[in-house]
Amino acid sequence: MTDNDNIIIEQLFSEARKTEIEDNGFSHRVMRSLPDTIAPISRHTIIISRLWTFFCVAIGLAFSFAFHFWELAATYIEVFVRTLPTYDTPGICYAPMTIVMVVASAFGIYKWVDTGRMPV
Amino acid sequence: MDKLNDITLVTQVAVLHDKRAFDRLVRKYQSPVRRFFLSHTLGNVQLSDDLAQDTFVKAYVNITKFRGLSSFQTWLFRIAYNVFYDYTRTHHVSDDIDTAVATRPDTASTDSNLKMDIYDALARLKTVERSCITLQLIDGQPIDKIAEITGMPLNTVKSHLSRGKEKLATYLKNNGYDR
Numbered sequence: 001m002t003d004n005d006n007i008i009i010e011q012l013f014s015e016a017r018k019t020e021i022e023d024n025g026f027s028h029r030v031m032r033s034l035p036d037t038i039a040p041i042s043r044h045t046i047i048i049s050r051l052w053t054f055f056c057v058a059i060g061l062a063f064s065f066a067f068h069f070w071e072l073a074a075t076y077i078e079v080f081v082r083t084l085p086t087y088d089t090p091g092i093c094y095a096p097m098t099i100v101m102v103v104a105s106a107f108g109i110y111k112w113v114d115t116g117r118m119p120v
Numbered sequence: 121m122d123k124l125n126d127i128t129l130v131t132q133v134a135v136l137h138d139k140r141a142f143d144r145l146v147r148k149y150q151s152p153v154r155r156f157f158l159s160h161t162l163g164n165v166q167l168s169d170d171l172a173q174d175t176f177v178k179a180y181v182n183i184t185k186f187r188g189l190s191s192f193q194t195w196l197f198r199i200a201y202n203v204f205y206d207y208t209r210t211h212h213v214s215d216d217i218d219t220a221v222a223t224r225p226d227t228a229s230t231d232s233n234l235k236m237d238i239y240d241a242l243a244r245l246k247t248v249e250r251s252c253i254t255l256q257l258i259d260g261q262p263i264d265k266i267a268e269i270t271g272m273p274l275n276t277v278k279s280h281l282s283r284g285k286e287k288l289a290t291y292l293k294n295n296g297y298d299r
Contacts, residue, residue, distance in 0.1 A: 005285070005286075005289035005293075006285070006289075008289060008292050008293070008297050009257065009285055009288050009289060009292065010257075011297075012237065012238060012241065012288075012292065012297070013238065013257040013258055016155075016159075016238050016257075016258050017257070017258050017259075017260060019155065020151050021150070021151040021154050021155055021158075023147060023150055023151075026146075026150050026154070026169060026172070026173075027143060027146045027147045027150055029169075029173060030146050030150075030173050030176045030177070031139065031142075031143050031146065033173060033177055034139065034142070034177060034180050035177070035180075035181060037181075038133075038134070038137065038180060038181055038182075038183055038184060039181055039182055039183075039184050039185065040184065041134065041135075041184045042184070042185075045184070111136075
């Protein structure tokens with residue numbers, strides 16, 4: 001193989017490399033042919049996923065204790081609660097925000113329980 | 121970033137069974153997958169589309185088996201490679217040059233964007249050589265990814281690439297490409 005050979009081959013294939021094939025309904029045909037079910041997540045993957053979640057939570061808690069996160073959080077919450085009545089925020093209504101947060105959390109938990117799977 | 125986006129879409133499909141997320145993956149990768157099959161079937165558009173469709177259906181059904189150790193594209197090409205080899209086994213496709221050229225569809229049914237010269241040249245190669253050459257020269261995959269896709273050792277891939285390129289160079293020179 002000489003350099004010239006490589007140049008010839010490269011020239012021939014360079015155009016093919018740049019060619020983008022138009023979809024022309026291909027994706028639509030694929031989507032229509034998909035089955036309703038997919039292979040379930042294996043037990044092994046679920047166990048690994050749970051172990052990984054447990055590991056991350058453990059690391060998080062360890063750092064929290066190491067850097068006295070609880071004291072810091074307690075101070076912030078205390079300051080926030082004590083100074084809350086002094087805020088003059090007529091544009092903000094806390095009740096709807098609280099309701100939205102509760103509903104969103106409930107929906108998230110429902111979705112998680114409904115699928116019966118851990119996020120991977 | 122692109123890899124992260126693919127993993128997000130795959131997670132949506134695997135966990136939430138979100139078909140719209142899979143549709144985005146199909147639209148993104150339909151061109152390289154169909155191009156891969158066009159090179160292997162020497163320009164047979166109908167067969168390429170059937171094999172590409174089979175590839176995406178298999179990817180969808182087995183999407184929970186995607187570990188994210190390689191990119192989604194590499195995983196998809198591995199499925200495409202296996203789909204093609206299953207096809208050659210069940211249909212007893214030969215490496216014989218004369219058979220390959222004779223069974224090639226006429227120009228009207230092939231993708232006009234790809235030059236027939238490429239298919240003529242690729243027809244001179246064995247199927248494994250064609251796979252390696254196609255993955256490197258058309259799909260731009262590095263050698264380690266080709267080894268991952270084909271399941272062959274790195275040195276075997278290098279040998280196939282070297283032999284394939286020698287055959288291509290000889291064919292092209294015999295057909296006046298070096299002038």
